[in-house]
Amino acid sequence: MPSDQASEKADVLIIGAGAAGAAIAWRLAETRMRIVCLEQGGWMDPAQYPSTRNDWEMERFGPFGLSPNGRGRREDYPVNDEASPIKISNFNAVGGSTILYAAHFPRLHPSDFRVKSLDGVADDWPIDYATLEPYYDENARMMGVAGLAGDPAYPPKEPTLPPVPLGKLGETLARGFDRLGWHWWPSDSAIATREHAGRAPCINLGPCIMGCAQGAKGSTDVTYWPAAVRAGVELRTHCRVREISVGPDGMADGAIYVDEKGVEHRQEAEIVIVACNGVGTPRLLLNSKSKHFPDGLANSSGLVGRNLMFHPYGMVTGIFEEPLEGYKGPTGCSIISQEFYETDPSRGFVRGYSFEMLRGMGPVSTALFGLSGGRIPFGAGHHEAYARLHDRTAGMVIICEDLPEEHNRVVLDPELTDADGIPAPRIEYTLSENSRRMLDHSVERGKEVLAAAGAVDFAVDAPLAPAGWHLMGTARMGTDPERSVVNDWGRSHDVKNLFIVDGSVFVTSGGVNPTNTIQALALYVADRIQKNLTTLFD
Amino acid sequence: MTTPDHPTFVALLDTLVPPHLEHGLAGAGGLGLGARIAERAAGLLPVLDPVIAELERHEFAALDAAGRDRVVKELDPELAGLVGGLVFQTFVSYYEHPAVVVALGLEARPPHPEGYPLEEGDLSSLEKVRQRGPLYRTA
The missing domain is CATH 3.50.50.60 (FAD/NAD(P)-binding domain)
Structure with a gap:
């Protein structure tokens, strides 16, 4: 009692x-x-x-x-x-x-x-x-909400604030979508890109997913x-x-x-x-x-x-040959693609998915990414391998619809x-068979668009285990x-x-x-x- | 007993992340990262005692870089597993070090409060996306 x-x-x-x-x-x-x-x-x-x-x-x-x-x-x-x-x-x-x-x-x-x-x-x-x-x-x-009006993937809607800047990384990835003729659009993001209702504007700290010290998120x-x-x-x-x-x-x-x-x-x-x-x-x-x-x-x-x-997530990281300044900017928000959102039975599954482009990695995350994937060894060759990844990664997550x-x-x-x-x-x-097929399809399309943007290598993680954040x-x-x-x-x-x-x-x-x-x-x-x-x- | 400044331990750190000659940077041992690793992972150094003992058997600290690299890579799987935890911590401590961050062309500061400037980017190609017309299905 x-x-x-x-x-x-x-x-x-x-x-x-x-x-x-x-x-x-x-x-x-x-x-x-x-x-x-x-x-x-x-x-x-x-x-x-x-x-x-x-x-x-x-x-x-x-x-x-x-x-x-x-x-x-x-x-x-x-x-x-x-x-x-x-x-x-x-x-x-x-x-x-x-x-x-x-x-x-x-x-x-x-x-x-x-x-x-x-x-x-x-x-x-x-x-x-x-x-x-x-x-x-x-x-x-x-x-x-920051964003840009006119997205043909949606009925008309008016964002409150200007979109989050693309930066060099976002622009690079957008070119990949353009080359394939696929849909992309600046993300709708709950980020104050200018002062809003007493909140300070975003200053592109990066790690939004560990709390926003600026109060812009x-x-x-x-x-x-x-x-x-x-x-x-x-x-x-x-x-x-x-x-x-x-x-x-x-x-x-x-x-x-x-x-x-x-x-x-x-x-x-x-x-x-x-x-x-x-x-x-x-x-x-x-x-x-x-x-x-x-x-x-x-x-x-x-x-x-x-x-x-959940949303079964796939993650595809592209490795590029040019610096992308990917450590700048909201880590999860730059551009979205809904090219494969609506059902097309010829794909072998029902319903669809979104691509969301991530930013790059900081120095420690780069080292650990390289270590876990076998791309950065310890000892001889370490620094050369690190240099091939430093500021040269761009990630995307794929959000697959999950059916009840x-x-x-x-x-x-x-x-x-x-x-x-x-x-x-x-x-x-x-994980259902439909989700499995959707993930497989999306990972291949993800690699395709990253390659079109200039990626020369890829790391894939699907389904992404720690991605149970949509309940x-x-x-x-x-x-x-x-x-x-x-x-x-x-x-x-x-x-x-x-x-x-x-x-x-x-x-x-x-x-x-x-x-x-x-x-x-x-x-x-x-x-x-x-x-x-x-x-x-x- | 493994301590942050044990010569063989320092040599091991320098083997895991060697000096970067082009950047004029010392290796992980030369940067004194042993203390930071001990602080970050308090239980790790005692676990490494058998690794250090095995390396000492090879007079590890006196070997050249290639010799050290070979000895570490030829450790038996059990000892190599113990080194794995140290590799993780060494990478973290090395790439957090201000001198390393600067050598990478970045600013040795936390993101907040200064933040970073970010280019708006070219949105002109969206006109072609828009011209495709509605992609959504009306329900």
Whole structure:
């Protein structure tokens, strides 16, 4: 039982202060309801980010690594991902995984919402692109999205800020696409390329994926949260939710959480919103068993945790003969290509993928890349081999659409727990034949375009093991309560005052980074909550 | 016992990353990276004791560069495995060293707060991309 008396009841309790939790908190703040958000991490200090130190490159193996299992932070919970070729990457703090993301900010395409109708696989979403379009626009203003209008891969959209500069590397790679006549476009990036809403402009530090010391990257600790807190949202940090509690009527009535000293508390609420990502959300729901919900909260369909989708990633690194100045500029954002995004049955798979061009490597990363690939020996010949790679690499990642399969899932590990003794998630995932074929196709096309840009050698890693940073599908949206967990506006079919707003609700994954869509969905759900407030629980 | 300034250990570091004559740079041993490696990977040096003992058997520190290179590359697999961990740490410490970073033509400073200038780049070829018309399917 909780060790203290209930805190003052909230109108809305949000669990998780990442991409989605921040957006919905800000959007609901205008209702003047009492909103409390519980976040298991704390506020990050940008002055402590690796790019402020000379040894910044090695921090990716330490406290700023991608895997929660290797960072040694109490704020993280462990994930047993041994039974998956793709390992979980996330971050727990105010801002969630946006602290470490590359800030690639594409939207889903209209066809991504109609996968069943167009291609005969998976399921259609219960909403469409047009439904989300105004929320994408609103999110672009709040997050500060750099880009260039006119991309023929999308319906018309207007970025808020000028595109991230190509630099010599981006320009070199763009020439490769031009030579093949393939689509490319400057990336939509949540990066302030000029001063925006109090954020300093990007100065091309490079390692966005270890936190942005400049504050130019759109992580929600510098975008939504300051505005939400100013508007009256109470954000309580270092509070790890153990379970969502249920009243005698079967409605959610709050949450039990543990503070950083290990003391349990209870927060009551009229509405509970879960925003813990595609692994953390099913974990919490499955940990919230009760008399009413013996198989976990909101799980009458048995689909909580199932249909886990990643984006199987391929990585192709091209080695060039000319310096590329690749250590300058946002590491993950320069140009994108969606030449192979839409289905073409002649390719041997359904659906498609995006290419996203990366920048180059710093001196230490170059050495380790060469060491691991056998390109840089120790001893005789070391310096000559190093010189062939130094500032001569350009990477690309390939984001393949993953289709939902029920056997890919998140379950509770029978033994593993976090620092507070709460059962941890275990991942059961296999790569489908469709994904395998798509990866093979994409890697060959990736090598082709890098060669067209001037690359003389390649290193390939596919599927990229540490690329489990897009976590989707584990509490899917739909109109049929037997085939989905939440309805078309994020409300649980089983518990009418319980909402889910993270990547869990995705019906399909598309072949692009999901953060923009996660946040657009959160804004859309907030709007629907506001509009339906008087009949919310009917 | 292996210490950061043990002559055989220093010679081993110089073998892993030799002096760079063109850049006028000492090797990893000459740059004194042993201490940095010991600081970064505290448990590594004691593990290397049998490697150092084997190298001393070959009077390693007295060999020329080619001789040292040969001895290290002919270590038995168990000892070579121990050297593998040292290679990783030596590469990291060497390529973080300010003198090396400068020799590579870079500035020996963290990225923040100065950052880097970046060319906008030529976007003119996008006109051809645009002229292809919509690539997306309407749903």
